[in-house]
Amino acid sequence: MLKIKNLVKNYGTFRAVDNLNLELKKGDIYGFVGPNGAGKTTTMRIIATLLEATSGTVMVDGINVAEHPVRVRGKIGYMPDFFGVYDNLKVDEYMDFYGSCYGLSRAERSKRTDELLELVDLRDKKGNYVDTLSRGMKQRLCLARSLIHNPELLILDEPASGMDPRARIEMKGILKTLKEMDKTILISSHILHELAELCTSIGIIERGKLVYSGELQDIMRRITGKTILEITVLDNTDKAVNLLREQPLVKHISGEDNTLEVSFSGNDQDMANLLKLLINQGIPVLTFAREAGSLEEVFMEVTNNVD
Ligand SMILES: Nc1ncnc2c1ncn2[C@@H]1O[C@H](COP(=O)(O)OP(=O)(O)OP(=O)(O)O)[C@@H](O)[C@H]1O
Numbered sequence: 001m002l003k004i005k006n007l008v009k010n011y012g013t014f015r016a017v018d019n020l021n022l023e024l025k026k027g028d029i030y031g032f033v034g035p036n037g038a039g040k041t042t043t044m045r046i047i048a049t050l051l052e053a054t055s056g057t058v059m060v061d062g063i064n065v066a067e068h069p070v071r072v073r074g075k076i077g078y079m080p081d082f083f084g085v086y087d088n089l090k091v092d093e094y095m096d097f098y099g100s101c102y103g104l105s106r107a108e109r110s111k112r113t114d115e116l117l118e119l120v121d122l123r124d125k126k127g128n129y130v131d132t133l134s135r136g137m138k139q140r141l142c143l144a145r146s147l148i149h150n151p152e153l154l155i156l157d158e159p160a161s162g163m164d165p166r167a168r169i170e171m172k173g174i175l176k177t178l179k180e181m182d183k184t185i186l187i188s189s190h191i192l193h194e195l196a197e198l199c200t201s202i203g204i205i206e207r208g209k210l211v212y213s214g215e216l217q218d219i220m221r222r223i224t225g226k227t228i229l230e231i232t233v234l235d236n237t238d239k240a241v242n243l244l245r246e247q248p249l250v251k252h253i254s255g256e257d258n259t260l261e262v263s264f265s266g267n268d269q270d271m272a273n274l275l276k277l278l279i280n281q282g283i284p285v286l287t288f289a290r291e292a293g294s295l296e297e298v299f300m301e302v303t304n305n306v307d
């Protein structure tokens, strides 16, 4: 659905995107993660036909973005990282305006507007002025707008930035719905764990280079070679430690009192087997989880190791 080959973008002498290669199949949800200035927005704007590449090719569903921008625009929905100013425009008028830009008939525009405002939970705001919406609502409206022509590929540039926790969860729900509709999605964020549960694959971009790309668990294992497990037990801590030490996949154990930090080099099945073993041996396990912070550590590790 999306094929990026040797993409380069220079701003004067500064190289913002450096020989980037990326491929998304239909139905993929690809998380584009990287620090400020990494080149996420630049890459997305090139795909969205709003910016010209210095060299390299971008194909959307087999169509070259640079050669046929108008055809590509019909296939993609782009949600930028900012929301413009719209004086004296109501929510439904705003949707209608974008619908007419894509050549939808009046009846289609009205139908799509209702469906999409329902999807992003803004039906009650239909008659309100766009400028009076909260920031989170504007972002949801922006997402609805990017879907007006029912595009196959969605390019979402930090759709959840600046949202409160509740709005973030709602945004995730909307994205899950889009995933079920079999859309292909490229989504950027600074926050790795925000994308983790949603995405089929993750790419980490740093100074214009895609430094890692693949399934998140694979990336974690490739970088650290291990998973950090946090295990808490009710009692029998010493027995648990001894048992864990005997396991070849357990590389290191630390921790205090009844909470153990275990560095583990196995896969998900091995993790499940380890839990079963502890329980079978009579260890009262209270919690057994992959340490949440380790995702952020991976990100720090990756983005610090690039020259
Ligand atoms: N129009 C421009 N002219 C010159 N340099 C630019 C321009 N647009 C972006 N850059 C530079 O290109 C680099 C990549 O910027 P980009 O906006 O793509 O990063 P990003 O990954 O989206 O960052 P953020 O997480 O802050 O949104 C930055 O160093 C930025 O300063």
Ligand SMILES: [Mg+2]
Binding pocket: 040, 041, 042, 081, 157
């Ligand atoms: Mg950006």
